[in-house]
Amino acid sequence: MDHSTSPSAPARRTRRIVIVSLAITGAAIAAFGPVDAVLKILSMPLHRPVWHVWVGTFNGVALITVAALPLAALAVWALARRRSVSGTTPARAWRTSLAEVGMVYGTVPWVWMIMLPGDEAGAVMSLVPLRDLLTMDTGQVVGNLLVFAALGFLAPLRFGALASVPRVLALGAGCSVLVEAAQYVLRLDRVSSVDDVLLNAAGAGLAALASRRWWRATATASSDRPGHLAAGHPSTP
Structure with a gap:
């Protein structure tokens, strides 16, 4: 048996997760319009450097x-390094840290x-399904789908108990209700x-489907570990 390919499989899986995560981030940015328009929008708070403009506007x-992206990358590196030092395999350390920070x-x-405060008069509740959906523009629909997309994509990779599309849908729906x-x-x-x-729930579920091949592979790898077999899943002689 050739053992040289086994250690690289988790590393390849981690690289694919990173690439897809970056692709989702790029798609989210592209959803707001051309790059020059995005840069123009992002530069607006710089013209009025007041705290309310920074924290109280889209x-x-x-x-x-965007400014916090380097800090997020640093947090992933620090967590992965700490886990590697404690004995976790590098691929698993990076995958877990990326999922948590992501x-x-x-x-x-x-x-x-x-x-953030809206422009409606007071608190308004709409409990009729699909009525508001028919009045939403494309930006509103895409934005709602992306709210918990990162959670749906990465939560099953981090928490084995959430490695199920129905559970991710329930998680997204619960968070949205809150x-x-x-x-x-x-x-x-x-x-x-x-x-x-x-x-919001649909966005989380679709993101979970996008990462399904990785969290299913992770769950399969975990179930094949000797400790898992000894805990009540004995292998066939």
């Missing part, structure tokens, strides 16, 4: 997110933006809509 949050980095800015309820309770002048919940 443009400010987007600029902070879930936070790819989700917090979206939740931050949808928790956000929509917070919008209503805090009276953020936004519409708390059941269609937002449906789109």
Whole structure:
């Protein structure tokens, strides 16, 4: 048996996860328009460097997110190095660290933006399915699909208990319900809509499908470990 290819398989899987994660980030940026338009939007807070402009507007949050990318990369490196020193294999250390940081980095800015005050008069709740969806433009639909996409893509890679599309759908729906309820309770002048919940959950589920080949491979590798077999899954003689 050739053992030289086995150690490289997790490394190749980790590289593919990194590439797909970067592709999703690029697609999210491209969804907002041409590159020059994105750069123009991101530069707007620099013309008025007031704290409210930075933390209280979509443009400010987007600029902070872009500026925090090097810090996120540094956090991934630091966590992976710490795990490697403690005995974790390098491929697993990088995969776990990327999943943890990616879930936070790819989700917090979206939740931050949808928790900013809107332009509706008071708290509005819409509980009729698909009614608001018919009035949404493409940007709203894409934005709602991306809110928990990073969570849906990376959570099954980090937590074995979430390695299931229905569970990721439930996680996305639960998180969305909490956000929509917070919008209503805090009276953020936004519409708390059941269609937002449906789109947020769908985005998480679609992202989980996109990463399925990797978290299924990880689950299979974990089940084949000697410790797992000894814990109640004896191999056939």
